[in-house]
Amino acid sequence: MGETMRDAFGKYLAKLGNYRDDLVVLDADVSSSTKSSYFAKAFPDRFFNVGVAESNMVDIAGGLATASLRPVVNAFAIFLSLKATDQIRNVLAYNRLPVVLVGAYGGLSDSFDGASHQSLEDIAIMRSIPGLEVLIPADSSEALRALEYALEQDCPVYIRLNRNQVPDLEARSDDQPMTRIRALRSGRDVTIAASGICVSIALKAAEILADYGISAEVLNVASIKPLDISTLSASVARTARLVTAEEHSIVGGLGSACAEALSEKGIAFRLHRIGVRDCYTESGPYDILLAKYGISVDEIVRQASALIS
């Protein structure tokens, strides 16, 4: 476990500023939280702090993108997804303007600030917008890869980041594209498809399940959209059991995306979705908060076992 995901991302964004003159960064008065402050310090002329005005920020980025600049927009995930939905849909995605939207403090990671700051609907919202890609990096190095990937696309991309330190996973190799599901552990009894912080939680759960004699396959689904249906369906076709694990509402996120895709494929499988079960959360220490709302190693073990019994 190294520095926080946001620190790693912010530093890398500033580093990219040295190589890319077309990179412009915007923030909505949270640059010291999102860590776009590194870029702001290095490139003040290419940094725009528009104040607490997410809608305006996204449309300014859209305007910048029409003139071939590459804006990276930073705000808390909840405010970006709820306060700038119209702008993301009607200006960025509808017009296919390549703006990178960075949702900081994703999921429950802004744990102490409480439900008003915890982002549990952003993936559902972003996923429903045509022409917008949706990424959830599982660790810091994947967050940097996500940024590189997003800057290569000719469409807007939403990257959801975690506020905190997250365990480092085995690095994604160059021949593993960002949009491909990565199997971090192979297994035959149950597939655990996870995204973000839940990937490392799922890996721990798989170890415990192995002790119980249950062979769990762990998939890192870093790209919710596009969704790598072929890798997912190949796995679930073998195991016939799927546990999805996400730091999001069970409505409309990773679990929904997997269920929809697999059902349309005609694959018979049993499913349990781990996530916040359609309720409001609260303040508290991150780990305890995740566990209280059903996002934990124990819960994955319990639900995976239940699917098998």
Next chain:
Amino acid sequence: MTLEQRALLEKEETRKIKILAALACRFRIEMFDILHAKQTGHWGGASSACEILTALYFHRLCLDPKNPDWEDRDRFILSKGHASLLLYTVLAYRGFFEPEILASFRDIDSTLQGHPYMNKTPGVDMSTGALGHGISVGVGIALAARLLKKSYHSYVMVGEGCLNEGQSWEAILSAAKYKPEGLTLMVDYNGVQLDGPSKDIMPLEPLADKFKAFGWNILDEVYDGNDMKAVFQSFRELDRIVGWPKVVLYHTVKGKGVSFMEGRNTWHGAPIDDSSYAAGRPELAAFFEQALAEVM
């Protein structure tokens, strides 16, 4: 410049004003015909802004219709996107596409969507329709000119509906902060919105004072946006005042040109029925004949 040269220039401009005034009257007829034929679209706000857009596209904006994506072109954002047919009409006759295409307005597979869509219609610089986006996007486009060291100008037109949206005021604040060179806001202040008079729906007055308080450079005079000569005067004044961003208010008449439609919120977007068409079209034709006579 000698007095003779100046007199010649003034004479040329006077003639251009008359020609463009007639052109605007002609555009109104074209729009009225299409809106009646299609039984869908927005007459009121298209008609109110007709002289301003005609003057912009035929006198002021630096454009190349054969190269609509020319990176140094001036930009125009019709934030009140429901006046789409006006933008399409002006673009077509400015040479961005064949005027025959106007007849496909709002049809399936048409390049002319209900509201402007930049990825389908040549010459449209930004898709609009949902109100309140234009000023923000204009700030972004103008800031891009600064970063890329370009000298193009960015014009945004809003109506009252746009200024009801909170986002417009976020954008107005941010424009005052960054002072993007070349950003000009034009308010088509026709006093009527979809549900009724703006003063009843959501009062904006004192609008000029609001812009001043927000740090914008506003023209002292409110111009008659349906008088081509006054629109030309506003352009001269825009060129005279120093500092960015700039804003100009135009008093206009919603549904201008058809007496029984003027200032009536019903005609914001209602389909033009046969009897209204039959009664209204001769009025528009008469205005055009009169404007044409002044040119001759």
